[in-house]
Amino acid sequence: MTEHHQHIKLPExxxxxxxxxxxxxxxxxxxxxVFQNIMELDGERIVSTESTVGYIHRAFxxxxxxxxxxxxxxxxxxxxxxSSPINNMGWHLTCEKLLDVKTPKRVDxxxxxxxxxxxxxxxxxxxxxxxxxxxxYTGFLYVMQYRELIYExxxxxxxxxxxxxxxxxxxxxxxxxxxxxTKLEKFLKEYPSVLKEFENLFTRNRIFMDRTIGxxxxxxxxxxxxxxxxxxxRATGVDYDVRVHAPYSSYEDFDFSIPVxxxxxxxxRFLVRNEExxxxxxxxxxxxxxxxxxxxxxAEVFHAxxxxxxxxKKEDVYTKMEALIWHFKIIMGxxxxxxxxxxxxxxxxxxxLGFYLISDGGRAPFRLHFRRPCFIYYQAYPELVTGxxxxxxxxxxxxxNLIAGEMDA
Amino acid sequence: MDKEQKMGLTNxxxxxxxxxxxxxxxxxxxxxxxxxxxxxxxxxxxxxxQFLHDDAELGFRFLTDLCAVNYPDQPGRELAVVYHLHNxxxxxxxxxxxxxxxxxxxxxxxxxxxxxxxxxxxxxYDFFGVNFVGHPNLKRILNVDEMDxxxxxxxYPLEDQTRVDKDDEMFGR
Numbered sequence: 001m002t003e004h005h006q007h008i009k010l011p012e013x014x015x016x017x018x019x020x021x022x023x024x025x026x027x028x029x030x031x032x033x034v035f036q037n038i039m040e041l042d043g044e045r046i047v048s049t050e051s052t053v054g055y056i057h058r059a060f061x062x063x064x065x066x067x068x069x070x071x072x073x074x075x076x077x078x079x080x081x082x083s084s085p086i087n088n089m090g091w092h093l094t095c096e097k098l099l100d101v102k103t104p105k106r107v108d109x110x111x112x113x114x115x116x117x118x119x120x121x122x123x124x125x126x127x128x129x130x131x132x133x134x135x136x137y138t139g140f141l142y143v144m145q146y147r148e149l150i151y152e153x154x155x156x157x158x159x160x161x162x163x164x165x166x167x168x169x170x171x172x173x174x175x176x177x178x179x180x181x182t183k184l185e186k187f188l189k190e191y192p193s194v195l196k197e198f199e200n201l202f203t204r205n206r207i208f209m210d211r212t213i214g215x216x217x218x219x220x221x222x223x224x225x226x227x228x229x230x231x232x233x234r235a236t237g238v239d240y241d242v243r244v245h246a247p248y249s250s251y252e253d254f255d256f257s258i259p260v261x262x263x264x265x266x267x268x269r270f271l272v273r274n275e276e277x278x279x280x281x282x283x284x285x286x287x288x289x290x291x292x293x294x295x296x297x298x299a300e301v302f303h304a305x306x307x308x309x310x311x312x313k314k315e316d317v318y319t320k321m322e323a324l325i326w327h328f329k330i331i332m333g334x335x336x337x338x339x340x341x342x343x344x345x346x347x348x349x350x351x352x353l354g355f356y357l358i359s360d361g362g363r364a365p366f367r368l369h370f371r372r373p374c375f376i377y378y379q380a381y382p383e384l385v386t387g388x389x390x391x392x393x394x395x396x397x398x399x400x401n402l403i404a405g406e407m408d409a
Numbered sequence: 410m411d412k413e414q415k416m417g418l419t420n421x422x423x424x425x426x427x428x429x430x431x432x433x434x435x436x437x438x439x440x441x442x443x444x445x446x447x448x449x450x451x452x453x454x455x456x457x458x459q460f461l462h463d464d465a466e467l468g469f470r471f472l473t474d475l476c477a478v479n480y481p482d483q484p485g486r487e488l489a490v491v492y493h494l495h496n497x498x499x500x501x502x503x504x505x506x507x508x509x510x511x512x513x514x515x516x517x518x519x520x521x522x523x524x525x526x527x528x529x530x531x532x533x534y535d536f537f538g539v540n541f542v543g544h545p546n547l548k549r550i551l552n553v554d555e556m557d558x559x560x561x562x563x564x565y566p567l568e569d570q571t572r573v574d575k576d577d578e579m580f581g582r
Contacts, residue, residue, distance in 0.1 A: 065567070
C-alpha cells in the first residue's frame with residue numbers, strides 16, 4: 001500500500017476529497033473551440049469551474065501597430081470567423097469615422113445585405129450547434145447548405161468564403177455581379193421555408209425544451225454588470241442593439257424589431273437568435289428592394305470617391321499614372337492618417353464588436369484595441385453553470401456563441 | 410455619425426455634473442468624434458467611476474471597454490488606462506482615462522463595481538503590466554504564465570521584417 005503511494009504521486013488530499021476534478025478542453029469536441037474548463041464535480045453537478053483562455057492568442061493588437069489600414073482587415077477576419085464580413089465592415093467603418101469618409105446610400109445598403117447575411121450564418125451555426133449538443137444532429141447538417149449559399153454570395157462579391165477580407169474603405173472592391181444577386185434571390189426565396197422547418201424541429205420540441213429551459217440563465221442586472229451584449233444580453237430582456245442605438249451604414253432607414261427574451265437562459269438565447277434571423281431576412285429584403293430603386297449612374301455606385309484610401313481599378317493601375325501612384329501609396333502605407341481617437345462599434349454576430357483606434361498621424365495605428373464581445377461575457381460562465389449539471393454546462397457553452405478566435409485575439 | 414445627443418443628457422451636462430462634484434480633480438475635457446473624454450488622477454479613478462455609476466442623472470452603468478495605452482514619450486504618464494462607459498438609457502458614451510507612471514503602475518481595480526472589468530483588467534495587466542490593486546485574481550490571461558515582460562508596451566518592438574539571420578526552410582522569409 002505504501003509502495004503504491006510512492007509510485008503514483010497524487011496531490012495531497014485527493015483521495016479524501018469528495019469531488020472529482022474534470023478537464024473539459026482545451027481541445028474537446030464539445031467546446032467547439034480551444035478553451036479549457038477545470039471543473040470540480042460532485043457527481044454530475046458542478047461545484048466550481050475555472051476557465052482558461054488564450055490558447056490561440058495571435059497578438060493582433062501588436063501586429064496592427066505596424067500595419068497600414070488595409071493590412072489590418074485580414075486580422076479582423078480572424079476574430080469572429082463565423083461572421084467575418086461584419087468584422088471587416090466594422091473595421092472599415094472605424095477607418096471611415098477617423099478619415100471622415102461619407103459613403104453613398106447604395107454602398108450602405110449593399111453592406112447591410114452582406115452584414116445581415118453574415119449575421120444569419122453566425123446565428124445559424126450557433127443555434128444548430130446548440131441542437132447538436134442537445135442530441136439533434138439533423139438540423140445542423142440540413143441548414144449547412146444555406147450557409148454554403150451565403151458563402152457563395154461572399155465568394156461572388158469578394159472571392160473568398162470564410163476569412164473574407166471583404167470591402168474597402170468607402171465601399172466594395174467591385175460591384176455586385178448579376179450572379180451575386182441571383183444567388184441572393186435564391187436565398188431569399190428558399191431560406192424562409194428552411195428556417196421555418198429548422199424552427200419547427202426545435203422550438204416546441206419537448207426534449208429540446210427540457211434541456212434548455214432554466215439552464216444557463218442570468219438576470220438582466222448581472223448580464224449588464226458582466227458586460228453582456230448581443231443576443232445573450234437581449235435574451236435577458238434588455239433591448240440594446242448597436243444597430244438601433246448607434247446606427248451605422250444607414251440602419252436607421254430600415255424597419256425591423258429587436259427581439260428580447262425574459263429569463264436569459266439557453267432557450268431564450270436560442271429563441272432570440274432564431275427571431276433575429278427572421279428580422280435579418282426582412283432587412284435583406286428591404287435593402288434589396290431599395291437597391292433596385294436606384295436608377296442610371298446611381299445604380300452602379302459601389303464605393304465612395306476617396307482616392308487617398310480607396311484602391312484604384314487594376315486596369316487603371318496598369319495604364320494611368322495617377323492610379324499607379326495612388327495604388328503604390330495605399331499599398332505601401334504612404335498615406336498618413338489624421339491624428340485622433342475613435343471608438344466605433346458594430347453589432348457583431350455575438351455582441352458589440354468595438355474598435356478603439358488611436359492614431360498619432362502615422363501610417364499605422366498608434367494603438368488599436370478590439371472590444372471582443374465573447375471575451376467579455378465568457379467570464380460569466382462559472383456563474384452560469386455552477387450548481388447545474390455537466391451536460392447542461394456544455395449546452396450553455398455552445399449557446400453563448402463563444403468563438404475562440406475572437407476571445408483570444 | 411452616432412445619434413447620441415437627442416435625449417436629455419448631453420456631453421456639456423456630464424461635464425457640468427463632474428466638475429460640480431470633483432472640481433479640479435477631473436480635467437482635460439475634450440470631445441473627439443462626438444465622444445466626451447476626460448481624465449482624473451489615478452487615485453481618484455474609483456471615486457469617479459462610482460459617481461458615474463451611481464448618480465441618478467449620469468447612470469453610466471455599463472462598462473463597454475477597458476484597455477491601456479503606452480505613451481513612452483510622456484515621462485511620469487507612460488501608461489493610460491482607458492475606460493469606455495455607456496449610459497444605456499440616454500444612449501451616451503464617454504471615455505475616461507487615468508494616467509500612471511510605468512515604474513509604479515498601480516491603479517485601483519474596478520472589478521468590484523463591474524464584473525466585466527475582471528478579465529479586461531487581467532488582459533491589461535497581461536499586456537501592459539498595469540497592477541490593478543485589489544483585483545481578486547490578477548494573473549496573465551492570454552499569454553503564458555512564464556512570460557516575464559509585457560508585450561504591448563512600446564519598448565518591445567515587433568520583429569524586424571528585414572532580418573536575414575533566420576534560416577528556416579519552412580517558415581523563413
